[in-house]
Amino acid sequence: MHAYFGKSQKRYRNVLEIVTGKIKDTLLAPAQRKAFKEMEQVFQKISA
Secondary structure (H helix, E strand, O other), X not given: OOOOOOOOOOOOOOHHHHHHHHHHXXXXXXXXXXXXXXXXXXXXXXXX
């Protein structure tokens, strides 16, 4: 799931990449949470 949400990471990152990554994670967290919940609902419907 990390690759799907863009969380695959390089081994070494500079400070700017770390800061912008945290900002991006903070801004996108609600949307990602909603998308994950929607995916869970779809899988529950399929498995039911």
